[in-house]
Amino acid sequence: MSGLRIFMVAGEASGDLLAREVVEAIRQKADDVEFAGIGGQELASVGINSPFDISPLSILGFAEGIRAYGTVVKLADAAADAIIAFRPHAVVLVDSWGFMLRVAQRVRARAPEIKLIKLIGPQVWATRPGRAKTLAATVDHLLCMHDMETPYYAPFGLPTTVIGNPALSRNRPGNGAKFRAARGIGPDEQICLVLPGSRRSELAKVAPALLEAAKQVAKEKPDVRIVVSPAGNMADTFDETFPDVSGWAEVLHAPEERYDAMAAADVALACSGTVTSELAMQGTPMIVAYRTGWLTWALARGLLYKKHHITLLNIVSDDQEIVPEFVQTQQKPELIAGKAIEWLSDPEKLERQKDAQRAALSRMQGKGHSSAGISADAILSVARGQAVLPQE
Missing domain, CATH: 3.40.50.2000 (Glycogen Phosphorylase B;)
Known part of the structure; x- marks a missing residue:
């Protein structure tokens, strides 16, 4: 035909x-x-x-x-x-x-x-x-x-x-060294990457907590470089909603840099979604946050959702928390920042998190x-x- x-x-x-x-x-x-x-x-x-x-x-x-x-x-x-x-x-x-x-x-x-x-x-x-x-x-x-x-x-x-999983099929390893060199970031300097979501509702309900957590990380550890990577479809909306972020963090606007930034980052603060699988592919330790409307959450938790976790890496790991999740009432900047600071202060914990994510990722790999x-x-x-x- x-x-x-x-x-x-x-x-x-x-x-x-x-x-x-x-x-x-x-x-x-x-x-x-x-x-x-x-x-x-x-x-x-x-x-x-x-x-x-x-x-x-x-x-x-x-x-x-x-x-x-x-x-x-x-x-x-x-x-x-x-x-x-x-x-x-x-x-x-x-x-x-x-x-x-x-x-x-x-x-x-x-x-x-x-x-x-x-x-x-x-x-x-x-x-x-x-x-x-x-x-x-x-x-x-x-x-x-x-x-x-x-x-x-x-x-x-x-x-x-x-x-x-389409995210795993992409298999596009980022070039962390290239990203660092382009911005004058030394190999021993630490990067905290913020991925604020790809929906307007996520910019409203999740991004503020992630950005405030990143601020707290920078305050506690001033040598850590903060990089924010809005989703391509939300880049203009992000700039309009958070015009001050570029004053204290580096905001990426080139979609082709996204995987390089992931590969370069020591830790990522991410809105739950497809991006968590992409981070796992880049070997980036991640902390996940999420918040939705209370009516939606009540219906989901009371009647609909059958799992204890929302991140796919956790779900495929027998619904155990491999990736830390801060959801709804737990989506507090101080809790998110606390976990990030804990990891950034202890290289062994970062390595253990990478190992745990790699093991979870292996369960998601296709044929x-x-x-x-x-x-x-x-x-x-x-x-x-x-x-x-x-x-x-």
Whole structure:
């Protein structure tokens, strides 16, 4: 079959990056594919320009989602209109569960012949396993990260392909020495890296605690260099929200420096998310913080979330705390700073943390195939109406 049309939809920074990687992988495997899509800077970098701004989708939590419901519905309607107009053979819906479900339902109702592929499923293994049935009734194929997800979908007949953790597939070792040399930071000087989140809600609820913790680290240990690396999609918003940070820390604006900064850092203070896996790949000891709205948290802890931890390194380690987490009431700058100062003051503790993270990371490693490459093969098969073959 020739002349395939594939429509990509990505609603957040991590999804936008994965969507771009998948597009590149598909182009390496097939030269007969025409793309269109909705996304951000990453998809735009490979020639797929979004017809509207997706930044309003960078929301978090139940209460926040309720407030943004009208916007989400309007964007889902607009996305469905764009998809129908393009008449694709397949649509790839990347991450962003609530928004993508609404888009899929609209497309399925209007054009049931279009194949719908969900790239990264909801965390049914941690919360709300009923979403497996909902997804199975809506899409044709699921590309999920973990083997432990597939049994949730088997009873409902949804075909799944396990792609592994995309962050681990990237395997892009940063050049810490290059980063230090470019900034005149000696090999024996210590760096504390702050990763404040990739959503507006995270800049509001998590970033202030991380930044205040970094200030306390600098006050206690004035020789430590503080580096802040906002997510690319939030760089302008970060500068507007925290205009004074550049006065006491080095703020990175070049996305290509992100992994170099991770590799150079002695410790990272990070908002929970995909970035924790990226830090683990760079061998960077990390401390994780997170806070969401209280209604969201009460629902999650009381009814939905089945794990004790939120960081994937901890979850795969039999739900034990390998990476320190400071969540909700424990997200206090003095607690975060205290742990960072403890590590920075004791090289042996830093090394032990690296060892613990490496052991946890080994549990997350896949079969050697790239997540984007596995995804590309499956997407092409579904779009062509062929069986998806398992990876050898």
